[in-house]
Amino acid sequence: MKEALERLDALMNRLVEADQTGAGIEPLRVANELGKIRQMLAASPSIIRTPGDQRHFRCEACGTTVHGMAPPARCPTCGAQRFFVADIEQPFVESGAG
Numbered sequence: 001m002k003e004a005l006e007r008l009d010a011l012m013n014r015l016v017e018a019d020q021t022g023a024g025i026e027p028l029r030v031a032n033e034l035g036k037i038r039q040m041l042a043a044s045p046s047i048i049r050t051p052g053d054q055r056h057f058r059c060e061a062c063g064t065t066v067h068g069m070a071p072p073a074r075c076p077t078c079g080a081q082r083f084f085v086a087d088i089e090q091p092f093v094e095s096g097a098g
């Protein structure tokens with residue numbers, strides 16, 4: 001991701017330079033470089049949630065896990081109103097016991 005952005009910046013600088021100096025730049029080379037950058041961006045891991053991605057909330061009282069974008073008003077099992085955030089991607093923390 002970082003390398004792709006750096007190469008994009010470099011390409012933008014080259015375009016500006018070509019315009020300012022009147023040196024010109026080969027459109028095909030620009031297209032090729034953009035294609036490589038596009039590939040890098042497409043392959044890079046992302047932590048951005050998709051719009052349909054759901055989070056997980058566990059009822060503090062009974063442990064029922066509810067999926068959704070936000071905690072439900074009430075637990076569907078026991079009616080409690082307090083929830084832990086139980087997202088799967090949360091870092092696992094060692095208990096330190098033993």
Ligand SMILES: [Zn+2]
Pocket residue numbers: 059060061062063064075076077078079080
């Ligand atoms: Zn509950």
